[in-house]
Amino acid sequence: MLRCVLLLASLLAPLRAHAQGIPAVPAKSDTLAAVYVYIQAGDTVAFEAVRQDSAVLRGVFVQPDRPRVNWDHLLADGAPALLTISIYPPNAPGDVVPLQETDILSVGDSMLVTTRTWNGTQHQRVSSAKGAVPLLARSVLHTAILAWYAQQAKRDTLPVYVTGSGRTVPVVAEVRGDTILLSVDGLEIISTWSDGRLVEVQVPSQALRVVRVMSLPPSR
Numbered sequence: 001m002l003r004c005v006l007l008l009a010s011l012l013a014p015l016r017a018h019a020q021g022i023p024a025v026p027a028k029s030d031t032l033a034a035v036y037v038y039i040q041a042g043d044t045v046a047f048e049a050v051r052q053d054s055a056v057l058r059g060v061f062v063q064p065d066r067p068r069v070n071w072d073h074l075l076a077d078g079a080p081a082l083l084t085i086s087i088y089p090p091n092a093p094g095d096v097v098p099l100q101e102t103d104i105l106s107v108g109d110s111m112l113v114t115t116r117t118w119n120g121t122q123h124q125r126v127s128s129a130k131g132a133v134p135l136l137a138r139s140v141l142h143t144a145i146l147a148w149y150a151q152q153a154k155r156d157t158l159p160v161y162v163t164g165s166g167r168t169v170p171v172v173a174e175v176r177g178d179t180i181l182l183s184v185d186g187l188e189i190i191s192t193w194s195d196g197r198l199v200e201v202q203v204p205s206q207a208l209r210v211v212r213v214m215s216l217p218p219s220r
Helices: 002-011 140-152
Strands: 034-040 043-052 056-062 068-076 079-088 100-107 110-117 120-127 133-135 157-162 167-176 179-184 187-194 197-203 208-215
Touching: 034 197, 043 140, 056 140, 079 133, 079 140, 100 133, 133 140, 140 157, 140 167, 140 179, 140 187, 140 197, 140 208
Parallel strands: 133 157
Antiparallel strands: 034 043, 034 208, 043 056, 056 068, 068 079, 079 100, 100 110, 110 120, 157 167, 167 179, 179 187, 187 197, 197 208
């Protein structure tokens, strides 16, 4: 477990504002900069690290002996916009070329999906919903953080385009103190926050807990 945590911390280096033309928003003082462990029915099944600055929300998702998933969600006017998902071989260092890279961007009532592999580039336009936000399906943290953004924008319901399935479903969020209760296409998720920090996420029907185990160094 410690080896995976340290690997994630090294892969998710401090962010640089690399996107041109994206309006700056106040950074959240690295409150989202942390490593989390996924525990299902008492077993450790995955790890994920996340970090945010004024231009991008970034994550690294790792499961033992499975391809690593890096995701970057660019922020426009403080809201999630373009999502880039990069797939790497298991245990690959951070500087290798991804096996596959996919950009997903909401345009009107559709999603523009661009996929790059060694075999070339494919473009696809998928029917979705106006204002929908792309969501990395396997990341419970990504779901919880998007719900937090929706609450900041005073939106109780947020349409999300779920990667993998290609479906657009509503995320319904309700705030109760330091807890945000989510319903994602019937799946109940409970996220707990403290002083802007995401502490834990639970998915009761899957006996899954995602627990913050280590903070990452501040961005420079």
